[in-house]
Amino acid sequence: MRTRRSTRAGQYLALVCYLVFLAFPFLWLVSTAFKPPRELGSLHPTWIPRDPTLGNFRQAFDEQPLLEAALNSLLAALSAALIAVVIATPMAYVMARHRTKLSAAATGWVVVSQAFPFVLVIIPLFLILKNLHLVNSLPGLITVYVVWSLPFALWMLVGYVRAVPRELEEAAAVDGASRLRTLVSVIAPLLAPGVVATALFAFITAWNEFFFALVLLKTPEKQTLPVVLTHFLGAEGVADLGPLAAAAFLATLPSLVVFALIQKRITGGMTAGAVKG
Numbered sequence: 394m395r396t397r398r399s400t401r402a403g404q405y406l407a408l409v410c411y412l413v414f415l416a417f418p419f420l421w422l423v424s425t426a427f428k429p430p431r432e433l434g435s436l437h438p439t440w441i442p443r444d445p446t447l448g449n450f451r452q453a454f455d456e457q458p459l460l461e462a463a464l465n466s467l468l469a470a471l472s473a474a475l476i477a478v479v480i481a482t483p484m485a486y487v488m489a490r491h492r493t494k495l496s497a498a499a500t501g502w503v504v505v506s507q508a509f510p511f512v513l514v515i516i517p518l519f520l521i522l523k524n525l526h527l528v529n530s531l532p533g534l535i536t537v538y539v540v541w542s543l544p545f546a547l548w549m550l551v552g553y554v555r556a557v558p559r560e561l562e563e564a565a566a567v568d569g570a571s572r573l574r575t576l577v578s579v580i581a582p583l584l585a586p587g588v589v590a591t592a593l594f595a596f597i598t599a600w601n602e603f604f605f606a607l608v609l610l611k612t613p614e615k616q617t618l619p620v621v622l623t624h625f626l627g628a629e630g631v632a633d634l635g636p637l638a639a640a641a642f643l644a645t646l647p648s649l650v651v652f653a654l655i656q657k658r659i660t661g662g663m664t665a666g667a668v669k670g
Contacts, residue, residue, distance in 0.1 A: 419645065425638035426450070433634050449635035450643070453625075456633075459640055461614060462621040467647070469531055469606075469617060470599035473538035474592040477546045480539070482588060485550030486580070490559075500551065503544040511604045514541075519608065529611050537605050542595040549594070553587030554580075597648050618644045 420440070425433065427445040432438070453459060488496040518537055519528065527533030557580060565575040603619040610616050622644065625637035 422638050422642050426642040449639035453636040453640040457621050457624050462616055462618045466600055466617040469535050470596045472535045473599040474595035476539045477542045477595045478588050478592045481543055481546040481550050485547050486554050489551045489554035503548050506544045515608055528609055534609050538599040542598050546591045546595055549591045550587055553584055557583045600648055
């Protein structure tokens, strides 16, 4: 009994340490965003600002087009997430339900493609977009985000489709439901949580992406939020820490809000699907 309690205490301690490790960057970011310049340069930094200020936020909005960049990021991320799940969902269903050598090879290629570094694909992508006159445009960036997020979306959705019992489709067929009716009325509701989760990951991936946006977008009014954040760095790499932290804090909020709004739906839907299965 004593050994079991010690093990459980060790597990809780490890969990607390892990949560602190995850929360530390965000808490430090929030603290820095509200600190006045004299506290940012202090040799004895504190977690809670002694004289909190909104000056960093005002300076960030005055110096850089944050709203315009946020709209560009939002448009690119939403479009990429929507297009990725629309393309990946039927592909995942076919790959999960028809296990052939071709689908197995496609799944293997999807997994391997996740190991490709950005620099490996940026040159061919840039040349293709240049020929299509899509360089320095949001449609071009959205195309890249869809291509980049599609393998992971496909890999996720294949797992969700395989979790849906085949017996449900067979039962619907016995009841006289057509193939289309089965897909719409039986499969689609069970896959909805997986589609939402996949769209969420595709959205966050595109929202936080920096390298492709830096290479492909040159006009300031078309740049996304991660690229605009680098403008708070001086020519010699010295960061304007207060405004940078304020802008980074604002850039983090949409991802947190989106995840907070739909996490219950994801969890609830997965549980419902498991019960129905």
